[in-house]
Amino acid sequence: MKGRFSFSVVMALLGVSLLVAATAAGGTTGPSASDKQAVKKGGTYRILGTSDFDHLDPALSYFTHSWNWQGATQLRMYYYPYVKGAASQRIAPMAATGLPRVSNGGKTYTITIKRGFKFSNGQNVTAANFKRAFDRAVNAKLQSPASSFLDDLASVRTQGALGLQITLKRVAPDFLARITMPFFSAVPTSFPLDAEVDKGPIASAGPYYVQEWNKKTSALAVRNPNWKNNVEPFKSLGFANNVDRITYSGIGGDLATHRLQCERNEADLCGFPTTQAKELADKYGVNKGRFQVDQDLLVWRVDLNNEQPLFKNNAPLRKAVLHALDRRFMTAQHGFLAGKRTDQFIPYGMGGFKEHDIYSLKGPNYAKAKSLATPGALRGGKAVFYAFNRAQGPPVAQSVQFNLKQIGLDVEIKLFDRVVQNTKAATRGEAFDITHEGWHADYPDPANFINVLLDGRRLQAENNVNTSYFSGAGVQNWTQKLDAAYSASGAERLNLYAALDRDVMANAAPTAPYISGTSRRLFGPEVGCYVANGQVGTVIVNICKT
C-alpha cells in the first residue's frame, strides 16, 4: 500500500483523486452524455498528472493513477462492476464464468475462466495466465506489494486450460475481494517471474494495452485489437470502450497549468490546486459535468506512535490529543468539498461504518483534553511530528502543533518529502511521536482498514503501514476480536467491525482520524459522462466524449 499511499498525497496535491467512490454510495456516474450530445466513438482520452506511474506491470503497479490504467488495460477474474448503485458493491465475474466454487471448509476456491479472451499479442487467455500472476506476486525477487495479500495462500493450480484451483491455509472471507485487485490480472506466461515488464508494448488482455511508456514523460494506451465488444465473452461485460487512445502526460507540471489545459480543452482529466476547488465549484457547479465530487474510501489521520516513550501505555495523553485537535480546521486544509470530518477509523460509506460520536468534530475540547493531559501524562511535554512538505502537510502539522500547545505539549515539526516521510514513519523504532498519514481502501472491506492498519502482529522492521505501531494496548482481547471479525461474514462481520472501530477509538485512541475523503475531478469540456469505481478510479473504458 505504500506506493498507493505515497501517491495519495500526490493526488491531494493534484486536488483530484483518481480513486473512487464508496461502495455504500455505490459507483457513481456523471451526467449522461445523452443529456448533451451523442457519444463520439474514437478519439483520445487525455489525462494530465503531475507524477509518473510507479509501474505498469500489474504485479508491481500500486499508485492510484497506475491502477486507473490497470482498470483499462487488464483482465481480472473478478471486479467491482462499473455501474451505479448497489450492484457496484457486489463482486462480479470479469474473466471468470461465475462466482467460484468454494470447498474444503471454505479454504479452496475453484474458478473457471471464460473461453475467448485474447491478449493484445494474439495469445489466448487461459488459467495459466492467472496462475502466472499469483506466481509472480509471491516471488520474493519481484517484491510485489501483492505478496502481503497472499500470506494465507497455500497453492494455486491449473485444472486443464481454463480451471484454476486456489487453496488457502485458513478461511478468509475477504479473499474474493482481494483478488479483484489488479495485481491478479492475467499476464502472458512469458512475463518473467522475477523481473518487471516496463517496456512498451506491454501485452495485456483488457480492452486496451500499453503501447508506449516513456518514463517521466508520457504513456499511451491503444485498443486491444482482439477485444470485440459485440461478441461474447466481451459483450456481456458491457464496456463501452468509446475512445481509441488514452494518453497520460503533464508529468512534473504545474497544477494550475493543468487546470487551465482542461478548461481550454487541451485535456480531459486534470488536477488543480486545492485552493482553486471552490472557484471551480462556483464556476461549473458540483456534479454537473465538469467538476465532479464523489465520496471515497479514504481516511486521513494523525498517528500517535504507541511504541515511543511519549505515547506508549499512555492512553490518557492519546485521548487528550484526540480531544484537543481541531478537526474542522484540519479538514479545511484539504480544500473545498474534500471530505467530511470524522473521528473514526472506518470511512463513511464503507460497510461497518457507524456514527459513534466519540470526539468533538466541531472544534477542540481543550477543557476535556487538559483534564487528561496531566503533568504525569505529558512526560516532559515534547513531541516530534513527521510531516510532509507539500499540500496539506505543513498546515495540518501546524494546526496540530497549535492545538497541542494549548494542552502543554510542545510539538517539533520535521518536514520531509512525502516518500521520505512515509518511509521513515514506516520504519519501526524511528524516533517520532506523531505522523501524518492517509489510507485508501485497496478493496471495500473494513478489514482493509482495521486489520491491515491496527494489527500489531503484522509489524515488521520496515515498510509498516500500522504507523501508530498499535498492538492492542487499551482494548481488551484486541487480537481475538480482530480475528473474530475477520472470520465472520455478512451483517455480523460489519457489526463486529463497527464495534471494533468504536472500541479502539474510544478506549485506546492510537490514532486521530480527521477526514473521510472524497474524490474531486475536473473534466475537460468534451467529457460527457464517466463512472467512478472504488478500485480503479475513473472508469476509462466507460468514458464518453462528445
Place this chain on the structure above:
Amino acid sequence: MSTTAREDEVLGATTGLGSDVVLEPVSDEVGVRARGYWEQVWRRFKRDRVAIGSIFFLVFVVLVCYPGAWLAERQIGHSPSDPFTDGIDDGLIPVGPWSKVYNPFTDEDQILVLGASDTLGRDEFLRLLYGGRVSLQVAVLATIGVMIIGTILGAVAGYYRGWIDTIISRLTEITMAFPALLFVIALASTVGSRLNDVTFGGVLAPGVVTLVLVFWAFGWFYPARIIRAKVLSLREKEFVEAALMTGASDWRIIRSHLLPHLAAPIIVYSTLVVAGYVLAEAALSFLGVGIPLPTPSWGNLLSSAPEFYTSQPWLMLWPGVAVVLTTLAFNLLGDGLRDAFDPRSRL
C-alpha cells in the same frame, strides 16, 4: 607643526590607498593636518545622501522587526502563529486586509491589518514583522561569513600562488561540484534539529544557525574566486613591490595594501547575495533544514504567496516589497560604501 610630523601623517595615510591621500594646502600661518584614510572615506560617504538614506531605512527595518514586532504583538493581542478559523473562507482562501476575525482565547473580534497570510488564517502583519527578524539574521550573517571566508581564501590563494593556490583552487572546485542539496538533506536528517536549537540564548531565531552554516559551507567559493583573480593582478603592481622592498610582511601587504583595493568587489558582491539568501532560506526550509514551523520568515511568506496570486495578490506584495526595499537599501548602501572606499570606481 613640524615637517617631520606632516610626513608621519602622509606615511600613515599610505597604509590605505596611497593614491587617495590628499594633503591640504600648507600654510605657513595655520597648521593643516592631512586626513587619514578612514576620515576621507567617511567624508566621502556622508556626502552620499542615498547611502545615508539607506542606512536610515535599514535601521528603521531593524527597529520595526525587533521592538516593533514585540510591541505590535502585545498591542494586537495574538501571536504571529495563532491560526484563525475565520481567517480563511470556505474555499481555503485567506481573508483580505482589514478583516475581522474571532479570537476564541480572548473571546473578542480582532482586525487582521494586512489580512491572513495562509490557509491557517494567521496574521500577515505580525508574520511580516517577525519574519523580518529571521530574514535579516540569515541574510546578514550568511553574507558576512561567506565574504570573510571567501576573501581570506581568495586573497591567500592569489597572493601566495604556487601550491597554496593549487590547494585552495581545487577545494573551491570540489565545493562547487559538491551536491549541496543532498548534503543539506542529509544534514537535516542527522544534526539538523540539534543545530536548530542553537539560538545563543534567544538572540537568533531557531534554525538560523543551521542555515547560516549551510550558506557558509557552500557560499564562499564565488567570492573566493573573485578575490583570487583580483589579487593575482594586484600583487604584480608596483605598490606591492614597493611594500615588499620596504620589508613589509605578507600579512601586512595583504591587510594594508591589497585589502583596501578589494573593498569594491567585496561590497558589490555582498549586496548582491543578501537578497539571494533571503530567498534561499525559504527553499532550504522547504527541504526541512533551517527555520522550523511555525516561525515566519520573509522567504516562507513569499514562497506560500503564489498559491493565492489570483485571489489575494497582496500576499505576494507585502513580503515582496519588504525584500525588495531591504535589498535595494543594501545595494545602495553598498554603492555608497564602494564609492567612499574607492572614488575612482565612480565612472
